[in-house]
Amino acid sequence: MSDATNAVLAEIATERAAQDAIFGQQDLPDGTGDEWMAAMCSVSRSECDSAFHRGEGTYQHVFLEEVYEALAESDPAKLRAELVQAVAVGVKWIEAIDRRAAK
Template identity: 70%
Template sequence: MSEATERVLRDIAREREAQDALFGQQDLPNGTGPEFSPGAVAYANAYRAACDAAFLTGHGTYRHVFLEEVFEALAEADPAKLRAELVQAVAVGVKWIEAIDRRTRSD
């Protein structure tokens, strides 16, 4: 694992600790899948298409990829598949943060 990834994951771990300190353990329902969000599958398909189109025209951004992953997660009702989609979304978020850090690094 790169030093940059380790740094971002430490930041995330600190944020998780702060969340637990503030809210305690939370066991909320997932609230995902067509049952909770009737348009979720349509949104996931739309964001997937928008992401593909943006990259085909050379205009793809982290926003496109991140939103595609988030909306795919929101459309998923199966817990194992939801977990996999959330891992993908968070991994894209970590990668995005690393890119921000590279662009703003002052060393």
């Protein structure tokens, strides 16, 4: 793992600790898997594919597609996998922002 990834993950760990300090452990329902989220997932996937086909794809397209894939999922194991993918794209996006800021 790169130093940049480790730095972002450390920042995320700090944020998670702050959330726990404020809210404590939370065991909320997932609230995922409904038809509206499945429709939004389909729209987001289509928009992402179209944007990249036009050469106009952005991190926003990829991130939203991953987030909506997670929100559309009702199976806990699949939801977990989709959340990992969404968070990984978020980390990659943060790394890109940091690289641009370093220039």
